[in-house]
Amino acid sequence: MLSVDLTNPADTALRAYRALVRQRVAILAALALCALAAFWLDLMTGPSDLSTADALRGLLSPASLSDTDRVILWDVRLPAAVMAILVGAALALAGAEMQTILNNPLASPFTLGVSHAAAFGAAIGIVLGGSLPGVPENWIVSVNAFAFAFGATLLLQAIAGFIGASAQTLVLFGIAIFFTFEALVKLMQFIASDQALQQLVFWTMGNLSRADWTKILYLALAIAAVAPFSLAASWRMTALRLGDERAKSLGIHVGRLRLLSLLRIAVLTAFAVAFVGTIGFIGLVGPHIARLLLGEDHRFLLPGSLLSGAALMSLASVASKAIVPGVLVPIGIVTALIGVPFFVWLVLYRHRPA
Amino acid sequence: MMEKSPTALEIRGLSAGYRGRPVIENLSLQPVEAGKLVALVGPNAAGKSTLLRALAGLIAARGTIALGGQDLVALSPRARAALVSFMPQDLPRGAGLTVIEAVLSSLKASPLGKGNIGAGEAHGRAARSLQRVGIAEIALESLDRLSGGQRQLAGIAQSLARDPQLLLLDEPTSALDLRHQLEVMSLLRGIAAEGRIVVVVLHDLSLAARWADRVVLLDKGRVHADAAPFEAITAESIAAVYGVAARVERCSRGHPLIVVDGPIQKSQP
Numbered sequence: 001m002l003s004v005d006l007t008n009p010a011d012t013a014l015r016a017y018r019a020l021v022r023q024r025v026a027i028l029a030a031l032a033l034c035a036l037a038a039f040w041l042d043l044m045t046g047p048s049d050l051s052t053a054d055a056l057r058g059l060l061s062p063a064s065l066s067d068t069d070r071v072i073l074w075d076v077r078l079p080a081a082v083m084a085i086l087v088g089a090a091l092a093l094a095g096a097e098m099q100t101i102l103n104n105p106l107a108s109p110f111t112l113g114v115s116h117a118a119a120f121g122a123a124i125g126i127v128l129g130g131s132l133p134g135v136p137e138n139w140i141v142s143v144n145a146f147a148f149a150f151g152a153t154l155l156l157q158a159i160a161g162f163i164g165a166s167a168q169t170l171v172l173f174g175i176a177i178f179f180t181f182e183a184l185v186k187l188m189q190f191i192a193s194d195q196a197l198q199q200l201v202f203w204t205m206g207n208l209s210r211a212d213w214t215k216i217l218y219l220a221l222a223i224a225a226v227a228p229f230s231l232a233a234s235w236r237m238t239a240l241r242l243g244d245e246r247a248k249s250l251g252i253h254v255g256r257l258r259l260l261s262l263l264r265i266a267v268l269t270a271f272a273v274a275f276v277g278t279i280g281f282i283g284l285v286g287p288h289i290a291r292l293l294l295g296e297d298h299r300f301l302l303p304g305s306l307l308s309g310a311a312l313m314s315l316a317s318v319a320s321k322a323i324v325p326g327v328l329v330p331i332g333i334v335t336a337l338i339g340v341p342f343f344v345w346l347v348l349y350r351h352r353p354a
Numbered sequence: 355m356m357e358k359s360p361t362a363l364e365i366r367g368l369s370a371g372y373r374g375r376p377v378i379e380n381l382s383l384q385p386v387e388a389g390k391l392v393a394l395v396g397p398n399a400a401g402k403s404t405l406l407r408a409l410a411g412l413i414a415a416r417g418t419i420a421l422g423g424q425d426l427v428a429l430s431p432r433a434r435a436a437l438v439s440f441m442p443q444d445l446p447r448g449a450g451l452t453v454i455e456a457v458l459s460s461l462k463a464s465p466l467g468k469g470n471i472g473a474g475e476a477h478g479r480a481a482r483s484l485q486r487v488g489i490a491e492i493a494l495e496s497l498d499r500l501s502g503g504q505r506q507l508a509g510i511a512q513s514l515a516r517d518p519q520l521l522l523l524d525e526p527t528s529a530l531d532l533r534h535q536l537e538v539m540s541l542l543r544g545i546a547a548e549g550r551i552v553v554v555v556l557h558d559l560s561l562a563a564r565w566a567d568r569v570v571l572l573d574k575g576r577v578h579a580d581a582a583p584f585e586a587i588t589a590e591s592i593a594a595v596y597g598v599a600a601r602v603e604r605c606s607r608g609h610p611l612i613v614v615d616g617p618i619q620k621s622q623p
């Protein structure tokens with residue numbers, strides 16, 4: 001409880017609120033610094049030696065590095081590190097929106113089967129091969145994964161739009177999609193050749209080493225295109241926390257808010273998983289860290305989720321290189337291993353009596 | 355808060371309900387003048403909440419709902435939300451918002467009558483509304499930590515901040531102790547006295563009779579009575595609608611008191 005100014009409690013309240021807002025801006029700045037630090041740590045971690053001074057110099061003028069160092073920095077480390085930041089940001093922002101529109105703290109891009117749909121798309125590309133007109137061969141898997149992730153979300157929207165998009169209905173249909181695609185992926189594994197099976201299993205573990213500058217550009221553009229709309233909807237999302245009826249009575253078109261948010265989630269998730277494979281828990285844990293630090297005001301929660309997701313993903317990338325020296329553990333495994341203890345803590349925390 | 359120009363609420367030939375289940379059909383009420391508090395009472399499933407939600411535009415309705423001569427049914431949800439505010443029975447638990455954030459989000463969620471408002475005006479409105487309701491001291495408390503009574507007050511502050519002409523509340527007192535019932539009802543009276551129209555669903559007939567200017571007694575989707583409290587709530591109307599034998603008495607201070615004696619026996623042949 002704040003101290004009470006007997007002359008005018010409303011002024012006291014406003015002063016305290018403005019102080020809270022300043023504090024949240026500071027927390028956002030700190031999160032951005034954390035993400036930057038994690039990015040740098042990620043960039044500096046790897047089997048071959050690259051000094052901080054060399055890395056800085058190499059970033060500013062690539063020509064000043066030796067050929068080997070330049071390749072390590074610009075073709076290996078940097079794409080993976082930038083991809084980690086972008087994937088973490090995209091998945092956590094998608095997760096934050098999803099948790100709000102579904103009014104479900106356990107929602108993440110996984111919940112509605114979007115990631116599994118992507119895995120099925122990738123499986124088709126890997127196992128059945130084939131080609132699409134105008135798509136280079138090494139892009140088939142990504143394009144397929146994207147198409148299925150996006151298609152699954154559109155399907156969900158269509159169903160939800162047809163019968164009225166309540167949060168519960170969406171979750172139930174999401175679960176149906178989740179299990180359908182999981183079964184389909186298993187079916188593909190069943191009919192796959194040994195070699196394709198290995199490739200497919202590896203894909204579903206998630207891997208940043210598939211990053212290249214073209215993929216980074218696409219993902220960056222996707223985030224840049226979507227994030228402003230997320231932020232523009234932040235007050236409406238905050239109001240939605242008080243329930244559908246309350247939100248509707250405030251003049252919010254709740255159905256449209258949900259559908260547009262789902263569309264943003266589809267773009268973010270589909271681009272992220274198409275390029276690096278299935279990556280769990282960032283979309284669940286990132287938003288919750290932001291929630292604990294910043295509360296439910298979505299003007300802060302959404303950017304906070306984006307930043308904490310980016311930082312987490314970078315740290316997971318560091319861990320994936322550091323756990324077993326010389327071996328790059330697939331990052332999907334690392335995020336799950338980090339995510340599970342956090343998840344358990346979260347469940348316990350939520351059930352702790354107030 | 356600004357003084358309102360006289361505005362009347364007119365409801366004519368209103369039909370509303372849920373998919374495949376009409377609840378109220380062709381319902382009309384006497385016009386309600388600005389500054390009045392109307393209580394909607396009646397047994398469960400009488401259509402009180404349906405009528406309230408139809409007025410709020412939360413469910414589809416046919417017929418006329420005119421506010422100050424403007425047909426609300428024809429307005430977009432946004433335009434309507436600038437005039438009408440609806441408060442559900444309770445705010446959900448676990449929203450994670452502080453009181454002032456809830457009020458600010460209701461101000462910024464959709465444009466008010468004259469369009470979007472800036473942060474400065476939103477802050478001022480939120481502070482005034484919290485003070486008006488008497489909860490400025492707990493502005494930064496989480497909604498989840500408030501008592502039931504404080505939550506209702508926070509909800510009312512949220513509605514009031516938007517300066518609505520018509521305020522609709524669904525059973526705001528049902529979970530409250532006596533002290534908070536009194537606080538909420540006298541606050542609603544004061545809000546009506548500012549020139550607004552307040553329509554409130556109540557279960558407690560004594561509260562309705564004590565605080566409302568008009569009582570609308572609904573039964574099976576129809577208006578059984580629409581009159582001053584003592585004319586609408588009578589032993590006969592209670593018997594007819596609720597199926598109980600009751601007396602409507604005045605206490606020594608003139609406040610109404612409804613005493614229920616028992617169920618009415620099925621009519622003898």
